[in-house]
Amino acid sequence: MELELDGVSFGYKDTILFNGLNYTFKGPSLNVLLGPNGVGKTTLIKIIAGILKPYSGRVLLDGKPLVKGSAAYVPQDNELLPWLTVWSNVELPLRITGVNGDERRFRVLEALKSVGVPDKARAYPKHLSGGERKRVAIARALASNASILLLDEPAANIDPGGRRSLWRILRDIAGGKLVIVVTHDIGEALMEGEHIHVMAGRPARIAETLRGGEGAWGQLKRIMETYYGG
Amino acid sequence: MGSAEKDNGNILWGLKLLAYVALSLAAFTATWHAASWASGKPYLPGPASVALKIYAEAFQGNLIENTVITLKRVLTALAIATVLGFSTGLAAGKTSLGSRGLRPFILATYPIPHATLIPILLWILGVEWSKIGVIAMIIYYPIAVSTMEWSMRTPRDYEDLIDSMGGTLTHKILYVTIPYIIPGFLTGLRMAVSVAYAIVFLAESFVLTGGLGAYIEESWHRLDYEGVYSGVVTLSTLGVMSYTILWLLEKAYRSRFM
Numbered sequence: 001m002e003l004e005l006d007g008v009s010f011g012y013k014d015t016i017l018f019n020g021l022n023y024t025f026k027g028p029s030l031n032v033l034l035g036p037n038g039v040g041k042t043t044l045i046k047i048i049a050g051i052l053k054p055y056s057g058r059v060l061l062d063g064k065p066l067v068k069g070s071a072a073y074v075p076q077d078n079e080l081l082p083w084l085t086v087w088s089n090v091e092l093p094l095r096i097t098g099v100n101g102d103e104r105r106f107r108v109l110e111a112l113k114s115v116g117v118p119d120k121a122r123a124y125p126k127h128l129s130g131g132e133r134k135r136v137a138i139a140r141a142l143a144s145n146a147s148i149l150l151l152d153e154p155a156a157n158i159d160p161g162g163r164r165s166l167w168r169i170l171r172d173i174a175g176g177k178l179v180i181v182v183t184h185d186i187g188e189a190l191m192e193g194e195h196i197h198v199m200a201g202r203p204a205r206i207a208e209t210l211r212g213g214e215g216a217w218g219q220l221k222r223i224m225e226t227y228y229g230g
Numbered sequence: 231m232g233s234a235e236k237d238n239g240n241i242l243w244g245l246k247l248l249a250y251v252a253l254s255l256a257a258f259t260a261t262w263h264a265a266s267w268a269s270g271k272p273y274l275p276g277p278a279s280v281a282l283k284i285y286a287e288a289f290q291g292n293l294i295e296n297t298v299i300t301l302k303r304v305l306t307a308l309a310i311a312t313v314l315g316f317s318t319g320l321a322a323g324k325t326s327l328g329s330r331g332l333r334p335f336i337l338a339t340y341p342i343p344h345a346t347l348i349p350i351l352l353w354i355l356g357v358e359w360s361k362i363g364v365i366a367m368i369i370y371y372p373i374a375v376s377t378m379e380w381s382m383r384t385p386r387d388y389e390d391l392i393d394s395m396g397g398t399l400t401h402k403i404l405y406v407t408i409p410y411i412i413p414g415f416l417t418g419l420r421m422a423v424s425v426a427y428a429i430v431f432l433a434e435s436f437v438l439t440g441g442l443g444a445y446i447e448e449s450w451h452r453l454d455y456e457g458v459y460s461g462v463v464t465l466s467t468l469g470v471m472s473y474t475i476l477w478l479l480e481k482a483y484r485s486r487f488m
Binding site for chain 2: 049050077078
């Protein structure tokens with residue numbers, strides 16, 4: 001699976017964030033996007049998700065233009081609709097794409113089981129912890145059968161235990177999907193990510209890509225100094 | 231918090247509320263009684279004599295009949311204003327055409343003193359529908375404006391989610407905008423209901439064809455002081471009850487989802 005950014009340009013008002021950005025993410029794999037504040041990480045995954053339209057350029061999946069719904073997006077906040085139960089939240093993309101009732105029920109239940117929250121099906125989001133809300137949002141992405149999963153700061157405001165279990169779920173999912181996670185936490189990115197993509201500059205580019213894991217820890221100081229100014 | 235604890239909390243909250251209402255009502259009645267006793271004027275009868283009048287009028291007079299007429303008018307106007315206010319408010323807040331055309335129209339016509347249109351509406355709509363028309367026209371605005379403002383404030387994240395799922399504007403309105411604006415809409419409706427009972431009095435006392443407004447007006451002409459107060463108390467009770475029901479609905483919605 002190849003997700004290709006082909007000459008993507010985008011900006012806000014007077015700021016050009018991307019100017020003909022070319023880059024390819026290969027999957028299935030767990031990718032982490034790192035970079036200083038305001039570099040355009042969230043904007044980039046919103047472009048991939050089809051929420052923002054680039055001024056020029058294309059987003060391709062295996063050589064074909066990416067259609068909406070192929071990439072499931074989990075925002076940093078407001079990841080679930082508060083007026084829908086967990087079940088209805090997970091079911092939502094299936095309703096929108098017109099999946100029939102029996103299949104919907106099967107896929108929602110499987111997705112909730114796979115992230116370990118089938119007992120929360122009838123709860124409303126306000127009664128879930130931060131970690132549970134993220135898991136449900138991931139279940140929604142799984143139920144939708146999207147081949148790409150995009151998460152913006154998924155571990156923010158979650159306790160350390162919840163973070164570990166969230167990353168474990170993401171690693172499992174990355175066995176079959178292309179997962180791209182935006183984070184500010186360099187240490188966590190280096191430890192948990194499979195491929196780390198460091199964004200920098202204005203217009204932004206992917207300045208560096210490195211392998212994650214225990215061995216990547218040695219890179220922490222250098223990355224801090226090179227891209228974060230200290 | 232467990233569900234049993236939550237239930238207990240709700241019951242406690244309900245009991246406290248009832249206690250506050252009972253205390254306020256008792257304080258109000260006591261002040262009224264004292265004022266009536268101190269003034270000794272016939273135009274300020276005490277609460278007991280007004281209560282007796284209401285009791286007598288409910289069984290022997292036409293208070294209930296007039297209350298039903300007023301309620302029918304208010305509810306019909308409310309239904310019309312809700313459908314129009316909600317749909318135009320939504321269109322003004324969520325569509326580019328509505329935002330360019332409807333929004334300036336709603337905001338520009340909001341300050342017009344619509345009650346002054348009663349005589350004109352009488353010509354156009356006839357006696358009965360002019361009353362409903364003027365109430366609907368006035369209460370349309372709080373509903374439309376609150377719906378419009380809340381729909382414009384819908385969090386972008388929620389819409390982005392629907393967008394990323396391949397959803398259309400209809401999906402966004404159905405799954406995000408409408409559930410999000412319900413508390414704002416209920417606030418608007420609550421304000422509208424309070425105004426509706428004031429306007430129904432004006433409309434019904436303009437041409438007397440039944441209703442509590444006409445009942446109050448007729449009692450006033452007969453110098454039937456208890457009668458005037460009976461109508462006012464009944465109309466106020468309707469207003470307070472409607473307001474409270476909508477407030478509780480709004481509170482329940484907010485505490486369940488927000």
